[in-house]
Amino acid sequence: MRRALPPVLLLLVLLGVGLGLDVGTARPAAAHATVVTTTPADGARLTAAPAEVTVEFDEDVSLGAGYARVLGQDGRRVDAGAPAVRDKLLTVPLRDALPAGSYVVTWRVVSADSHPVSGAWSFVVGDGELVAPSAADIGAAADPVVAAALPAARWLGYLGLALGLGVPVFLLACWPAGWSVPLMRRLTRAGLAAVAVGGVLSVLLQGPYAAGAGLTGVVDLQLLGTTAGSVYGLTVLLRVVLAAVLAVVLLLGGQAGRAPGRPLLGVAAGLALALVLTVATVGHPVAGELPALAVAVTAVHVAAMSCWLGGLAALLGGVLAREVPLAALRPVLPRWSQLAAGLVTALVLTGVLQSVREVGSPSALVHTAYGWLLLAKVAVVVAVLLAAALSRDWVQTRMGGRPRRPPAARRVAGSAYRAPGERTAAVAVAVAAVEDTTPVPLRVLRRTVLVEAVGALVVLALSAVLVGTPPAKAAVAAPVEVTLPLQSAAGAAGNGSVQVSLAPATPGPTSLHVYLYDAAGRLTQPRDISVTLTEPQQQIGPLDVDLAAAGPGHYVGDGATLPAAGTWTLAVTVRLDEFTAVTASTVFPVR
Numbered sequence: 001m002r003r004a005l006p007p008v009l010l011l012l013v014l015l016g017v018g019l020g021l022d023v024g025t026a027r028p029a030a031a032h033a034t035v036v037t038t039t040p041a042d043g044a045r046l047t048a049a050p051a052e053v054t055v056e057f058d059e060d061v062s063l064g065a066g067y068a069r070v071l072g073q074d075g076r077r078v079d080a081g082a083p084a085v086r087d088k089l090l091t092v093p094l095r096d097a098l099p100a101g102s103y104v105v106t107w108r109v110v111s112a113d114s115h116p117v118s119g120a121w122s123f124v125v126g127d128g129e130l131v132a133p134s135a136a137d138i139g140a141a142a143d144p145v146v147a148a149a150l151p152a153a154r155w156l157g158y159l160g161l162a163l164g165l166g167v168p169v170f171l172l173a174c175w176p177a178g179w180s181v182p183l184m185r186r187l188t189r190a191g192l193a194a195v196a197v198g199g200v201l202s203v204l205l206q207g208p209y210a211a212g213a214g215l216t217g218v219v220d221l222q223l224l225g226t227t228a229g230s231v232y233g234l235t236v237l238l239r240v241v242l243a244a245v246l247a248v249v250l251l252l253g254g255q256a257g258r259a260p261g262r263p264l265l266g267v268a269a270g271l272a273l274a275l276v277l278t279v280a281t282v283g284h285p286v287a288g289e290l291p292a293l294a295v296a297v298t299a300v301h302v303a304a305m306s307c308w309l310g311g312l313a314a315l316l317g318g319v320l321a322r323e324v325p326l327a328a329l330r331p332v333l334p335r336w337s338q339l340a341a342g343l344v345t346a347l348v349l350t351g352v353l354q355s356v357r358e359v360g361s362p363s364a365l366v367h368t369a370y371g372w373l374l375l376a377k378v379a380v381v382v383a384v385l386l387a388a389a390l391s392r393d394w395v396q397t398r399m400g401g402r403p404r405r406p407p408a409a410r411r412v413a414g415s416a417y418r419a420p421g422e423r424t425a426a427v428a429v430a431v432a433a434v435e436d437t438t439p440v441p442l443r444v445l446r447r448t449v450l451v452e453a454v455g456a457l458v459v460l461a462l463s464a465v466l467v468g469t470p471p472a473k474a475a476v477a478a479p480v481e482v483t484l485p486l487q488s489a490a491g492a493a494g495n496g497s498v499q500v501s502l503a504p505a506t507p508g509p510t511s512l513h514v515y516l517y518d519a520a521g522r523l524t525q526p527r528d529i530s531v532t533l534t535e536p537q538q539q540i541g542p543l544d545v546d547l548a549a550a551g552p553g554h555y556v557g558d559g560a561t562l563p564a565a566g567t568w569t570l571a572v573t574v575r576l577d578e579f580t581a582v583t584a585s586t587v588f589p590v591r
Contacts, residue, residue, distance in 0.1 A: 033057045033111030033287075034589060035119060035567075036088075037484060041585030042121035042569035043534055043542065049098035049125045053105050055090040059112055059287055065211040065226045066108035066116060068092045073101045073131060085109065100126025104133050108212065112287035114232045115470060116142065116210045119567065121536060121587070132536045143214045147468075150205045155464035157198025157239075159309075161279065161302070162460070163191025164243065165272050166310010168250060172259060174311070174335040179258050181318050188250055191310070195243040195275070199236045203227055206236075232282055239278035246271040276303050283467045284358060294357060301350035308343040309460070311336060312453040320446050333395045344388065351381075358471040367591075370469045377462040384455035391448040479503035484584035486574060495582040496524065498572050505590050507565050512545060512557035516574060523553030528575040531557060535566040535590075542571070562590050 036056045040046060053070060068083035070092055083092045090109060103125070108118035120133035167188045171178045178184045207223030208214060217223050227233040249268050253260020260268065277295070279302050285294035319332050355374060365371035480502035486495040499515040514531060518524040534541035540563060547555040562568065571585040 033059050033061050033109070033115075033117045035587040036482065037584075037586050038105070038121055039487070040123040041571055041583055042123070042536060042587065043130060043532075043571060044123040044583060044585070045127075045130070046123060046125050050094065052091055052093045053123075054092070055105075055107060055119075057088045057090070057109075057111075057117075060087050061085060061090065061109040061111055061117070062230065063090075064110035064116075064230055065207045065223050066110055066118070068107040068109070069105075070094060071104045071106065072098075073103075073128075078103065083107075098125060101128050102131040104131065106133065108210075110210050110230075110232075113284045114206065114210075114282060115468070116212065118212070119587075121569070132539055142209050142212060143217075145215045146205055146208045146213075146217070149215070150202065150209055151461075151464045151468050153198050153201035153205060154467055155198075155461050157195050157202065157279075158305075158460045158464060159457070160191045160194025160196075160198060160243070161275070162306045162309035162456075163187050163313060164189075164195055164246065164310075165191070165275070165303070165306045166308065167191065167314045168268070168310075169307045170311040170314040170336070170339075172265075173339055175314065175319060175332045176259055178314065178318050183317050184314060185251075187313060187317060189247055192243045192247040192250075196240045199240040199243070202236050203233050206232060235278050235282050239275060242271055242275045242278065246275065276306070284471055289357065294354075297350045297353045300346055301354065304343045304346040304350070305456070305460070305463075308340060308347065309453065309456040311340065311343075312449055312456060315449050316446070316453060320442050320449065329398075333398075337392050337395045340388065341392070344385065348381075370466065370471055373462055373466050373469060377459055377466070380455050380458050380462070384452050384459070387448045387451035387455065391445060391452065394445045394448065480505055480570070480586065480588045482586050484572070484586055486572075486582035486584050488580070488582050495519065495576070495580075497521075498574065498584050500570060500572065500586060502560075502570065502588070505562070505588055507562050507590060510560050510562055512547075512560045513550075514547065514555040514557070514572060516553040516555075523551075525552055526574045527577055529555060530573045532571050532573075533560070533562065534569045534571070535564065536569065538564060538566055540564065540566075565590050 034057065036058050038056070039054045040050060055068075063083060063085050068079070068090055069077055070079040072078045078095050078098055079092050080095045081093045083090060085091075090107060092105065092107075101124070102122055104120055104122045106118075106120040108116055111117050122131055122133055124130045167184055171184060204218040204224065207220065207227040208217030210227070211217060211223055213220070213223065228237065246268060249264055249271065250260065253264040253268070259265070276299050280295045280298035285291060285298045315336065319329070359365050359371060359374065365375065480500060483497055483499045485497050488495060496516065496518045499517070501513040502510055504510055512531065514529070516524055516526055516529065529547060531545040531547060532542035533545060534543070543561075543563075545557040545560045547557050550556045566589075567587060568590050569585055569587050571583060573581060573583050575581045
């Protein structure tokens, strides 16, 4: 009969298979706000000034602590009134009767996962020269101090969640006597305090992060008010309140040195669930595909990690803090071994599901910062699982087998007074009693549990950085597949549409397909059609793409080349007849 694979080996196999399925089968789709199209198009030349300019994104955005401005050639603002954001569309109204000249549109918004996104483009009214946006127009990156402080605040909150939730769960499930240990109560209170402090720091730092300001922005009341009024800010502030209330409930329930009563435990469980949800409902889970499922998976992941790391802390600080008899360990370690196996299984399964959503392709895994961070996290998890296997083996060897055979000397001494069968049983019971009251050397177990705990802390740190890193799907350029309305020089629509397909969106040769449709949705043949590629930030282009007819209304540009990575604009100009020309454009990343 074949032996079953050990549980830890099964988890390692599952982790490897899941990661392989993730990068091999997931669809390449963006999960981070990127520009779909702008109106007017980048580089457009208009006969009359439009009433407004718009930017359409591939997911919902908010203005938050960002901005949206339109500047004239003299650097003065020509927008009128406040910009508006509705779902995926940013709209900026313009002043009436703008004179001929070049105009630059610059914006900075916050995507659904709380990360800032910025950019700029330009257009011309009349026959003047087009002025490309400068680096200042495109927007500054996040301040390096703020960018480092925000993950540190998140890590503090994650660590606090592990202690504030994981320690009480360990006491309830594995070590009821631990409620009388003062250190366990101090760890729980310190953990919930860390959750509150990490939440407050995150709210203070989010404003400067979104606005691209320095560390002094934490005292900017306007930035603070904007963050506190956003969905992100309200969620994190709710986390702070829940942590404080949970600390009071556990403090009241544990004053007698025993577990809180059932009513208080029910309240504490509800507060703990809400606390976990406030972590799962910010960042990447709420953006992209299937947000409800992503939030549920993340909530399980956060809860499992918190209970596992909190249990390890309670083991090291309480149960294994000194040499104790085997009898004191028998009620605790087997329970923890079973609980930890379930928690680690949940961690691996939900981790695989999260990576399926956020990575998407082998190239994304090895060519993005998110992918390399994820690989580092997987490597640490594998090391932790190996240490957990050693801990589990120690527990099963000491507490899962039969009592060891008594020493020969004791067996001989007992034989003078009892029959052979009675002597053997009596001596075995006596030896077991001696073993149960003799302190057990715990050096090996302490070391393996310590490796687990340190590895889990590293995993928490990597998770805190991953939350603030654009997902791999967003960092790798996806093929361009978009249908755009054709507009006249005055901005009028109703002239049909153009479907553009470009792949791959990487530096080097690429293939372009263009399909032209009339207002009724039928393929139509124009008088003339042209396509240009431009990268405004690097001042590349416009580059003309040679098109070849491949059928009615279908054109192919197999000789197109993207010279460099960047944010490119593809513009299509169609001449319908001798007097009518319409245009369409889209913005896409090349990486």
